[in-house]
Structures are given as structure tokens and as C-alpha cells.
Amino acid sequence: MTQWGFAPQTSPILFKEIKMNFPAPLKSNSKKIMLLGSGELGKEVAIEAQRLGIEVIAVDKYANAPAHLVSNRAHVIDMKSKEAVLEVIRIEKPDYILPEIEAISIEALFEAEAEGFNVIPNAEAVNKTMNRKNIRVFAAEELKLKTSKYRFVTNFEELKDAASAVGFPCVIKPVMSSSGHGQSIATSADGLTESWKIAKEARGDASELIVEEFIHFDYEITLLTARTEAQTVFCEPIGHIQKNGDYIFSWQPMQMSEKAKRRAEVMAKTVTDGLGGRGLFGVEFFIKGDDVYFSEVSPRPHDTGLVTLITQSQSEFALHVRAVLGLPLDFIQYGDGASAAYKSCCESSAPEIVVEPEVFSANSYVRIFGKPQSHIGRRMAVVLVFDEMEKALSKAEELIKKVTEKEEVERKKKEQNLSEEAMKKPLAKTDIKATVTNAILGKIAKSFFK
Secondary structure, eight states: OEEEESOTTTHHHHHHHSOOOOOOTTSTTOOEEEEESOSHHHHHHHHHHHTTTOEEEEEESSTTOGGGGGSSEEEEOOTTOHHHHHHHHHHHOOSEEEEOOSSSOHHHHHHHHHTTOOBSSOHHHHHHHTSHHHHHHIIIIISOOOOOOEEEESSHHHHHHHHHHHOSSEEEEEEEOSTTTTOEEESSGGGHHHHHHHHHTSSSEEEEEEEEEOOOOSEEEEEEEEEOSSEEEEOOOEEEEEETTEEEEEEESOOOOHHHHHHHHHHHHHHHHHHOSSEEEEEEEEEETTEEEEEEEESSOOGGGGGHHHHBSSOHHHHHHHHHHTOOOOOOBOOOEEEEEEEOOSOBSSOOEEEOGGGSBTTEEEEEOOOSOBOTTOEEEEEEEESSHHHHHHHHHHHGGGEEEHHHHHHHHHHHHHHHHHHHSOOOHHHHHHHHHHHHHHHHHHHHTO
16 A cells, blocks of 8 residues: 555544544434445445445436445436436435446536535546546646547547547547447557447447547556545556456556556546545556556546455445545555456346356455346456465456356256257158268268378
8 A cells, every 4th residue: 555645653643633423324413425326336335334334325227226235225316317316415415425427417416516515526526537538638638647649529520530640559439438338449440430330339428439549558557546635545556457448357466667656656646636525536547668648537436446355454445435434544455366257148137146166265255246137248246366466367267257147057058958959869861871971972082082
């Protein structure tokens, strides 16, 4: 853990002077956190808040979302409706509002903040980070952080011009989307039509796209950065592998030079200080040698940071809750670890995750998110391993193969039964004759070509 802010000998004194009361939940004086977005990351935040006796209200667009299952109350609303978001805020009157997704009415957050509600980290930070155009302009042009070349486009002709300007290959994605949706890489002008189609079909706002220079980086990292008015702390850098813009493996710590790590921390502090407020931020960077390029930032726990559930005394979710409440952010790095995401291979309205016993070992386990429906490619669970880096990642890669779904098991069993039945079925006379003839002809052909 790297800490910036108050010197270690003075920060404990400061925090001793600011004591935190923890009233019981469901009382008139309860502390309330409202999650706007209740997926698997929100679920872990809710669990950490519950451990401190915080009353949790989980809100999402669909019923029985993961965080709904562990909260005191749950609401299902249109998350993009200003009126619906404001209504649930005014009814519940939370002490802290935690936006956990990008697809949300930013107008509602600005108005709620104007009415005195505490949006985490603040409404303007959410506005900047939920839109790739806003955060890229802020980081590159206002804060002068090093980034790849980029252009913004609204039609296909502009896309062609922008791709030509930044060069091929280039990365194309909507300015507003999450978890890699709508992202693609065009290696030449011939691939632009398909990239345009992928971006336009993504969930979120695809009315404007960002076209980025493809950095031939050595690796990419997430630097989890937690901040309050008193402290800024960094978790060890997290390496990750993405597929179609969405993470499938992550590990901590990512081995990198001290110079590159220090540069990433300076840039992470610059951007999080610029955004302001409290909370944990997931700051993403491309690393090439000792050069560090800012990529994106999320003002909330990051999916690659799920690995901290097994590597740190305080996970990214615990640190987020501590930061929101203004508590000390110190923690212990237990050691190395890795995570592997299980993504659904089927469609089901009643998913049933099947896990082989080997996953539950002395240094590994699985977290099942409890999503009410599965779709192909939807993240449903994560395997976590604690071990030396290479061993942890290797084991995570093996164990994730031992996680599947009941529908997939039944499909494979059915295929196997059909194959066995076909093998047992006696050949018809015409089939036998054809088989014998083919065998004879095959022998003749072999002898001829010797």
C-alpha cells in the first residue's frame, strides 16, 4: 500500500479526533447508503456497508439484482429517468448516494446534489467519468496527462477521417458504455464498417464515438485509488486480460518498474484530486516500458479489482465504504492472487451454476453473483486464488474451466447420449456394402500410391 497525504505519525491523531457513530439500521437515526446500480460490484459494497451497520437501499432497473439480495430495501426503476431517480432519492433520503453504473440520469444526480444530498464522489465527477469524451478532454487537455491520440465522431464519414488521422490499428468505442460493450479494434479501413456496427449496437449512448490510437503497450493496469480529505492510498497495481473489452482474468500485484509505478501513482492522484470527493476510483493505464498512458477512470470499485477480495485485508469494496464514510484507509496486502471471471455460455431465466469440488481448496474459492437471468457472455461468477503470482494465475485459468451451468451440462450430456446411440445403431445392408466397398477401394489406393 502506498499512502499520500498526512504523514503516518499525524494521520492517526487526526482520525482519533473525528469519531464516527454507527447507529443501528432501520431506525430514525440510521446511516443510509443508496446504491444506484445493484450488480455484483454493488453487492460487495452492500455487504461491506452492512458489516458496519449501515442501512443499504439498492436500486436497479431489474428485480432481484445481486445487491438487492443483501440490502435492507430494494427498488426497481427506470435508471435513465430523472423523475424516477429523484423520486426514490426523495423517498429514502439517503446520507450517501453511490452511483454504481454509467447508465443513469446525470440530471437527477445534479438536482439531488443541489437539494443537499451527498453524491459520491460528486455529481460532476460522475458526469465526467460516465462519458469518455468528458473524461478524455478533462485528463488530456485540462490536467495535461499523457494519453493516446484521439478523435470524436458522430457519423461514418467522420469515423473514416478520424481513423486515418490517428492511424491503424485504432480502437473504436461509444463515448458512453460499460464493460467493453461496443468496443472494437479496426486494423484497416476495411474494418471500419463492422466497428461502426458494433459500436451502434452497444448498450448505452452510441450517438458519439471515440476513435483512439492503438498503443502497442506492454501491458495495462488498474490502479485502485481511494481518497478522503485526509488520505489518498493506492492498492498494488492490478494486471488484467480483456476479451472484447471486458475483463476475464486479473492478478495482483502486476510486476512493473518502480519508475512506471510512481508515474502511474502521480497521474492517478492528479486525476482523482481533479475529480474530488470521497471514494475509491479505478484508474486504468497503458504501460510501455517506463511510459505511462492514462486510459480511463471509474469513480467506483472496478471489476478487475475483484481480486482484492483475496489479496487484501480490506478489499476495494471495503475501502470504498471506508472512504465514503471518511474513515482511515490503511490496509494490509496479504500477498499475490488472481481472479478469473465466469461468463455464461447459455440463456436461462433460472440459471444454476455448477462448480466442481476442486474450486473449493485451501487457497481458492468462487463467488457466485446470484443474477436472476443468464445471457451468453454475462458475468455470473468469479474464481479467486491466493498463491505466488504465476501459480495463482495458472490455477485460476484451470479452475474457471470447472465452473459451468446446469443447462450446459445437460446439453453436453444429451450430445453424448446421441453420439453413443448413433454408435450402437446397426448399419443397414446398403450401409454395410458401402462401408466394405470404401475399405477395399482405400486399400487399393494405398497400394497404388506407395
